[in-house]
Amino acid sequence: xxxxxxxxxxxxxxxxxxxxxxxxxxxxxxxxxxxxxxxxxxxxxxxxxxxxxxxxxxxxxxxxxxxxxxxxxxxxxxxxxxxxxxxxxxxxxxxxxxxxxxxxxxxxxxxxxxxxxxxxxxxxxxxxxxxxxxxxxxxxxxxxxxxxxxxxxxxxxxxxxxxxxxxxxxxxxxxxxxxxxxxxxxxxxxxxxxxxxxxxxxxxxxxxxxxxxxxxxxxxxxxxxxxxxxxxxxxxxxxxxxxxxxxxxxxxxxxxxxxxxxxxxxxxxxxxxxxxxxxxxxxxxxxxxxxxxxxxxxxxxxxxxxxxxxxxxxxx
Amino acid sequence: xxxxxxxxxxxxxxxxxxxxxxxxxxxxxxxxxxxxxxxxxxxxxxxxxxxxxxxxxxxxxxxxxxxxxxxxxxxxxxxxxxxxxxxxxxxxxxxxxxxxxxxxxxxxxxxxxxxxxxxxxxxxxxxxxxxxxxxxxxxxxxxxxxxxxxxxxxxxxxxxxxxxxxxxxxxxxxxxxxxxxxxxxxxxxxxxxxxxxxxxxxxxxxxxxxxxxxxxxxxxxxxxxxxxxxxxxxxxxxxxxxxxxxxxxxxxxxxxxxxxxxxxxxxxxxxxxxxxxxxxxxxxxxxxxxxxxxxxxxxxxxxxxxxxxxxxxxxxxxxxxxxxx
Amino acid sequence: xxxxxxxxxxxxxxxxxxxxxxxxxxxxxxxxxxxxxxxxxxxxxxxxxxxxxxxxxxxxxxxxxxxxxxxxxxxxxxxxxxxxxxxxxxxxxxxxxxxxxxxxxxxxxxxxxxxxxxxxxxxxxxxxxxxxxxxxxxxxxxxxxxxxxxxxxxxxxxxxxxxxxxxxxxxxxxxxxxxxxxxxxxxxxxxxxxxxxxxxxxxxxxxxxxxxxxxxxxxxxxxxxxxxxxxxxxxxxxxxxxxxxxxxxxxxxxxxxxxxxxxxxxxx
Numbered sequence: 001x002x003x004x005x006x007x008x009x010x011x012x013x014x015x016x017x018x019x020x021x022x023x024x025x026x027x028x029x030x031x032x033x034x035x036x037x038x039x040x041x042x043x044x045x046x047x048x049x050x051x052x053x054x055x056x057x058x059x060x061x062x063x064x065x066x067x068x069x070x071x072x073x074x075x076x077x078x079x080x081x082x083x084x085x086x087x088x089x090x091x092x093x094x095x096x097x098x099x100x101x102x103x104x105x106x107x108x109x110x111x112x113x114x115x116x117x118x119x120x121x122x123x124x125x126x127x128x129x130x131x132x133x134x135x136x137x138x139x140x141x142x143x144x145x146x147x148x149x150x151x152x153x154x155x156x157x158x159x160x161x162x163x164x165x166x167x168x169x170x171x172x173x174x175x176x177x178x179x180x181x182x183x184x185x186x187x188x189x190x191x192x193x194x195x196x197x198x199x200x201x202x203x204x205x206x207x208x209x210x211x212x213x214x215x216x217x218x219x220x221x222x223x224x225x226x227x228x229x230x231x232x233x234x235x236x237x238x239x240x241x242x243x244x245x246x247x248x249x250x251x252x253x254x255x256x257x258x259x260x261x262x263x264x265x266x267x268x269x270x271x272x273x274x275x276x277x278x279x280x281x282x283x284x285x286x287x288x289x290x291x292x293x294x295x296x297x298x299x300x301x302x303x304x305x306x307x308x309x310x311x312x313x314x315x316x
Numbered sequence: 317x318x319x320x321x322x323x324x325x326x327x328x329x330x331x332x333x334x335x336x337x338x339x340x341x342x343x344x345x346x347x348x349x350x351x352x353x354x355x356x357x358x359x360x361x362x363x364x365x366x367x368x369x370x371x372x373x374x375x376x377x378x379x380x381x382x383x384x385x386x387x388x389x390x391x392x393x394x395x396x397x398x399x400x401x402x403x404x405x406x407x408x409x410x411x412x413x414x415x416x417x418x419x420x421x422x423x424x425x426x427x428x429x430x431x432x433x434x435x436x437x438x439x440x441x442x443x444x445x446x447x448x449x450x451x452x453x454x455x456x457x458x459x460x461x462x463x464x465x466x467x468x469x470x471x472x473x474x475x476x477x478x479x480x481x482x483x484x485x486x487x488x489x490x491x492x493x494x495x496x497x498x499x500x501x502x503x504x505x506x507x508x509x510x511x512x513x514x515x516x517x518x519x520x521x522x523x524x525x526x527x528x529x530x531x532x533x534x535x536x537x538x539x540x541x542x543x544x545x546x547x548x549x550x551x552x553x554x555x556x557x558x559x560x561x562x563x564x565x566x567x568x569x570x571x572x573x574x575x576x577x578x579x580x581x582x583x584x585x586x587x588x589x590x591x592x593x594x595x596x597x598x599x600x601x602x603x604x605x606x607x608x609x610x611x612x613x614x615x616x617x618x619x620x621x622x623x624x625x626x627x628x629x630x631x632x633x634x635x636x637x638x639x640x641x
Numbered sequence: 642x643x644x645x646x647x648x649x650x651x652x653x654x655x656x657x658x659x660x661x662x663x664x665x666x667x668x669x670x671x672x673x674x675x676x677x678x679x680x681x682x683x684x685x686x687x688x689x690x691x692x693x694x695x696x697x698x699x700x701x702x703x704x705x706x707x708x709x710x711x712x713x714x715x716x717x718x719x720x721x722x723x724x725x726x727x728x729x730x731x732x733x734x735x736x737x738x739x740x741x742x743x744x745x746x747x748x749x750x751x752x753x754x755x756x757x758x759x760x761x762x763x764x765x766x767x768x769x770x771x772x773x774x775x776x777x778x779x780x781x782x783x784x785x786x787x788x789x790x791x792x793x794x795x796x797x798x799x800x801x802x803x804x805x806x807x808x809x810x811x812x813x814x815x816x817x818x819x820x821x822x823x824x825x826x827x828x829x830x831x832x833x834x835x836x837x838x839x840x841x842x843x844x845x846x847x848x849x850x851x852x853x854x855x856x857x858x859x860x861x862x863x864x865x866x867x868x869x870x871x872x873x874x875x876x877x878x879x880x881x882x883x884x885x886x887x888x889x890x891x892x893x894x895x896x897x898x899x900x901x902x903x904x905x906x907x908x909x
Contacts, residue, residue, distance in 0.1 A: 014751055136899075140839070140891035142846050145866060145884035152873050152880070210420040217375055218408035218435045218486065221400075228434075232425045243754070251756025255847050259870070270851055273766040281766055285759070292754050308470045309424060 011293045018289040078279060086283035089268060096166060096264035097253050099176070103184035104191070104249050112192040113238065116199025121226060123204060131196060138193025143252050147186035147259040154182060166262045183260045187252040191245045198241045202234040209233070232306070239302055246295045250288065322392075324526050325351040325374070325494060330386035332369050332378070334597075340383070341597045343369045345550040351494065356520055356527045358541030358558070360534055360573065364594045365547040367530045371496045374528075375413055376403050391493070409439040412487040416499035418479035422471040428482045429455070429467030432489055439490045454485045458515060477508035481515070488519055495519070496528045501536060513540050535577045538562060543630075546570050549595050549605040554638075556631040566625075566633035568610045604635070612637055649900025652835075655893030659886070663709040672700035674707045674860065683876040693878045695869065701882055708860035708883070712842050712890060715776050715855075719841040720834055722780025727787025728830060732818050734788065735795030746792070752785045757840070758847055765853050775854045779844045783837045790833050794826030828905050835898030839891040846887050862887050 078085055115131055122128035155163030161182060167175035206212070207230060215225045254266035261267070265284065272280035304311050332344040344366040351357045359367045372378050374388060376395065388395040390411065395403070412435075415421040422431060429451055436447045455463035458481040471479055480500060487495050497516065501509040517540060520527055531537055537544055537558070544561050546554040546569065554567040565571045572590040592609035595601060604610070607617040616636055624632040627639050672690070678698030686693045692701040734745040752760065764778035798804060799822065807817050848854030849863030857864070862883040869880040 017751070136895060137888070137892065140888045140895055142843055142863075142866075142884060142887050142891075144847060144850050145887065148866065148870055148873065148880055149884070152877060156874060210415060210417060211423040213372075213377060214413070214415055214421040214483075214486070215423070215434075216377055216407070217413040219404040219406070219438050220434070221404060229423050229426070233423070247754060247756040251758040254756070254758060254762070255851060258851060269762070270853070273762060273853065276766075281763075285763060288759060289755070296754055307425065309472050312470065312473060 008297075011297055014293050015286075015290055019286050082277075082280075086280050089280065090265065090283065090287055093263060093265045093268050095169065096180075096262050097257070097266060099169070099180050100184050100187060100253050100256070100262070100264065101246075101249050103180060104188040104252070105246070107185065107188040108191045108195055108245060108249075109242075111188075112195035113199050115192075116196040117203055117226070117231070119196060119200040120203035120207070121222075128200070132200060135193040135196040135200075139190050139197075141189065143186050143190055144255045144259050146189050147183060147256050150182045150186055151260065165260075179260075180262075183253075183256045183262060186259070187249055187256050190252070191248050194248075195238070195241060195245060199234065199238055202237045203230055206230045206233045236303070236307055239299055239306070243296050243299045247292060250291070321352060323350040323389075324353045324355075324391060325349075325528075326387070326389040327370075327374075328387045328389075330370065330373065330384070330388060332366070332373055333383045334379075335381040335383060338598060343550055343597055344373075346386070347545075347547070347550075347552045349545050349552065349555070351526050351528060353493070353526055354520065354524050355543060356516075356529055356541045358529045358531065358537040358544040359547055360531055360537050360544060361547035362532055362594050364549075364597070366550040367547050368498055370547075371413065371498050371528065371530055374496060375407060375411060377413075405439075408435050408492070409490045410492050411494045411496065412490070412492040414480075414483050414487050414495065414497040414500045416502055418476065418483050418503075419471065422479060422482065424471055426470070427468050428471060428474065428479075429463075429469075432482065432485050435486055435489050450489065451485075454489045455482075458482075458485045458488075459511070460485070476504050477511065480504060480508075480512055484512075484515060484519070488523065488525065491523060492525055494526045494528065496530070498530045499532070500529075502531065502533070509536070516540060533577075534573050546573070549601075550597075551605065551634065553606065553635070554633040556627075556633075560628070560631050564627070564631070566627055566631065566638040567606075567635045568612050568637075569606050570633075572609075646900065646904065648896045648903055652893050652895070652897030652900050655889055656897060659709060659890050659893060660713070662706055663713050666703075666706035666710060670700075670703035670706050672703045674699065674703050675858075683872070683879075685876070686878055692882045693876060695865075695876065695879050696872050701879055704860055704865065705862065705882055705886055708862045708865060709886065709890075711772075711855055711859060711861050712845065712887070715772075715779065715845045716838045716841040716894075718776045719779040719783060719845075720837045722777065723783025723787050723837055724830065724834055726780075727784040728791045728823075730784065731788035731791025732795050732823065735792035736799055736814070736818050736822070738796075742792075745788070749785045749788050753789070757782045758844065761844055761848060762853065765848065770853050771856055772859055775845060775848055778848070779841050782844065783841065786837065787830065787833055790829050791826060794829060795822055798822045798825055828901070832898045832902045832905075835894045835901065839894040839898075842887060842891050842894075 082089060115135075119128045119131035119135075122131075151163050154160045161178045165179060167179045169176040203226075207226075209230075211229060211233075212225055215229050216222075220228075253264060254269060256262075257264040257266035258270060265288075269281070269284050271277075272284060327350070328348045329346050330344055330348070331342060331346050333340045333342045347366075347370065349357070349359075359370065361367050369378070373382075373384050374390075374395065376398075378384065384396060386396075390406070395406070398406070422428065432451045432454065433447050436442060436450060440447070442450065451467065452463040455466060460466050460478060460481050466474070466478070471482075474482070483500075487497075495516075500516070501512050504512060513536065516527060516529070519525055527540075529537065529541055541558050544554075544556060544558050545552050546561075546567060548569050554561070554565070554570050556564075556566075561570065562574070565574060569590075576590065590609055595605055595608075601607075603616075603618040603620055604613070604622055607613045610617065614636070620636075622634045622636050622638075624634050625636075625638045626632050633639075676699065678694070681690070681694050681698040682696060684690060684694045684698075690700050690702065692705065695701055695704070730745060730749075734742045734749075760782050761775075761778040764781060765774055768774050768777075795818070804817060804821060807821055812821070845854055845861065846863030846866070849861040850867045852864075852867065855861035855864060865883040866880060869876070869883070873880045
């Protein structure tokens, strides 16, 4: 129990730290946001009025406390460009990015892990080495390029899906799925390759353990040993990687949403950066940090469920 | 006195080599041994002499690059000629094995009771309840207190001695005729060691299981074995009934091992250590492999490899000077 | 022996090919990189233009060759930054331990939890785009993995005898760290550098694709891909070629890193 409380604290601490950094970083930006909003030709008075309105002239401590208060109430400020609360903008975009992330994660776990196991089962024989080589190539292909190619082949040449654009789930489930399929695959590909490698290494490592010999000495065949004994033990390092993969998916979606022009969080972020919409960028960074922290927390929980040594405390 | 019967396990001229980048490396260079029914046979030697490899070869658990030649007969069946499926039927049921390190040989993520049950599930057609009661019975039989509670524990929750009892339970649950125990007491402390040895003796008595007991510790061998084989650098250098071995050791290596056993009155005195080291698997030596470390070696020992010299009916040693020292 | 060093060989071959291409491009490209040629717009690969032409009639191959300079340059400098700072931080953290270590590692862990592209984007959004900032952003992004690897190496070695005896002799900590321990920890750092290079290439490509990395007139494979995407129906080869080269360069350094790791494992 105590362990969980410690982790919770670490989580809160990290989020606060990130928000602080986000806040400070953007206050340092050269160039006044009001200026970029109004344009260089604006009148001095307009400029001053806007600055006052945005609270840019207030002392640092006040802006900081306003920011933190806003955090606690879920108010992340107002976007400069859209004049709409940041939180609204974020919530609008969540479905797209979330769908992509879930679909990508499903591809990764349902395709990557089994392939990794097969690759390990065949070890240094041809199928194993072949899968290993393919995963090497998969990790080297830039995801946005594979997105472009996929879109070209399936969207333009074959016309199986429409190239780009998003259909909301609420409108048409099948259409939504079709519009998200290619982007999800593009996001998933490098991580599939990566998890194949990790799974292969993890399983092959476990196969050298003593308990494998004992299991074999009971008369079990290799398949049984693999699935009943080795797999569970191999999962632990794989779960670690899932955290990294979640981060990759988030990062990947930032770029892929651009490729397929999907209205998700990634594109919102890119727009915000390009237009120097500071509150929006700040809010998004914070939100993403929050997600990352939660994911890592969840992974820690999965660890304790799977590994009785952590759950019950190792005796040594 | 040993009664001449058909041996349970008969190994003749067993050679085990590993195919490696440096060519064929021979870990076992032609050994012969026998285990009778209800017998406890000891194989003793320093690490690297090939005793574990021999044990694994009986279970046919050597890695893919191993090459085994010779004959390995168990109850009249040539183990080396069996296919994979038949071998698996024998493993765990007719021949089983106990390993040295229980923390790594038991699966850390599975309950210990389940790991014993797995053996039953493989080799019998009992249903779940029958298996459960059998497992509890066995756990009681190996001296585990409160089997019902212990069933659901994980290996790391138990002490070393209890884990070894679990490993023994796994090995005996299907009533095997032969148990191979590879250094089962080496990582336990002395009091627990004595208990485990007593447990093994009991199993041998009550269940008629033969045991091959592998160790580098002659003191432990003396406690439990009736027949002993001494191994060095992939060869058997001496074989004798345990009492004869200790009263009349014939091979210089055996004598050296005996001197190395710390005795109760040797506190403060230096521990005897045979000077030199065991030759590595890659070294090939024309004469007797022990010659460099042997205090009694003569010229002949460098050039010729000794054959077995019989001292009495069941006591032999591979040394030109056997019996004369 | 030979089967395992194949990784290394493939890596070296790929890298050498691309490197030579880059060197050649410093002196010669088949066509001018900037010259616009309206008549030859969107022509497919031919004997004259091996990889076709783009929307301005510029030779794609020449542009790709020129852009390889950017890829190598960014990769090299970014990895150097990452190595320099990462190794130093990791060494200090691992060697001295204690509170310093705890604090540093919290930062490193937090950084590693984030998608790396996000870190680069944050940097760029604060400090602006362009070649220099792209390199610095990617460099900073590489620091955590070097720090981690160096730290674990130092933790392992600082308890070893040769360090103890150096301390007893009165050698200064700094000297122990960099003259005694560091050479022993070099091998995994080199592997990380190779992987870091490929990550840098991918990161630069992604940033430039988004328009937030290398800006015109500096050439970049990533930016070529974003330009070509619009015209993909007309000239697909323009969209395919830069991607292939990115993949090849990344593959090269990945194989190299793997190969070095395999060699080291073999020695143990």
